[in-house]
């Protein structure tokens with residue numbers, strides 16, 4: 001039989017709108033330049049991603065190896081997580097925040113908190129539903145809602161009182177009312193922090209306007225100068241209205257392991273478990289067993305890790321202040337959210353400034369505009385390099401801007417230079 005291929009229209013891969021609607025990846029240009037520079041032999045100081053560079057505790061790795069050697073651990077595990085791990089999470093919440101959780105119905109494990117958060121959006125949101133999201137935003141906070149076909153209203157996060165007022169105003173004026181409120185404190189990227197009374201107010205608003213709450217508490221374990229990030233779940237009534245995500249990626253240096261948790265409202269947890277029941281078979285059991293050891297026995301190491309980040313924060317911020325930049329020292333989280341100093345802020349876009357630091361200074365940072373328009377004028381600098389490398393980064397920034405200034409002034413037409 002002759003093929004009738006020639007009579008058919010060309011075959012076409014038709015990707016779903018939910019994929020094609022996503023915006024281009026803003027960090028693509030930067031990542032390409034980092035790659036090209038490294039291939040060319042340049043030593044790039046990487047302050048872009050919040051990807052911890054220190055290892056987990058030895059005993060945790062040893063437990064993983066031991067558990068991996070046990071043949072019983074290689075089958076599919078429970079997709080909500082093994083009971084002992086969920087108990088350990090509940091126990092940590094009680095010891096640290098005084099929050100009582102039923103490990104059977106109010107805690108679930110996730111393949112990293114990002115997976116859990118995204119699937120929670122899928123479980124809660126649909127066409128016509130609206131979520132309130134703090135801005136500048138961690139991209140997943142917006143795009144997980146969009147992927148679930150929900151709408152996003154962005155509320156500026158910088159001033160917490162105004163943020164609360166904006167929630168109330170939006171709930172009063174928007175019809176249909178927003179369904180979901182996303183919180184993230186310590187906030188990525190802006191490093192904004194709050195105290196417990198903020199969450200108390202959130203619970204009141206949530207009850208008044210029937211607004212479900214998701215708290216992304218990824219930086220629960222990384223805080224400085226004695227500051228203790230509060231848990232949303234510790235506010236009275238929080239468990240009636242929402243859930244909180246935590247992770248072992250940051251404080252425990254286990255980012256590649258993909259261990260996250262969701263705790264709180266049992267109906268929301270049950271909805272997430274239902275979605276996950278269709279999508280995954282749970283976490284490798286050896287990882288869950290090692291995670292129990294990490295949660296139970298390595299709290300001192302988590303606190304030490306915060307001190308390491310604090311030292312790095314000071315090395316970076318002291319250096320930038322000496323260059324005349326604003327002191328943007330965070331109280332928590334892994335990032336310095338740094339306003340770009342004048343005259344550079346007026347001269348060029350945030351993306352171009354970040355590209356300049358990379359191109360001429362071999363220092364990679366995240367341009368604030370990668371976190372939405374509210375991030376324009378800022379850089380996010382992560383504290384994943386050691387203190388010496390951070391001091392070196394400051395020296396390279398200084399030299400790069402001196403050179404760029406000379407070039408820039410040289411290029412100005414005389415009339416402009418004179419004014």
Ligand SMILES: Cc1ncc(COP(=O)(O)O)c(C=O)c1O
Pocket residue numbers: 050111112113114115138184187188216218246247248249255258259260
């Ligand atoms: C605010 C925030 N939430 C969630 C995540 C993802 O954490 P996980 O590794 O648990 O998926 C990150 C990681 O950078 C983050 O910054």
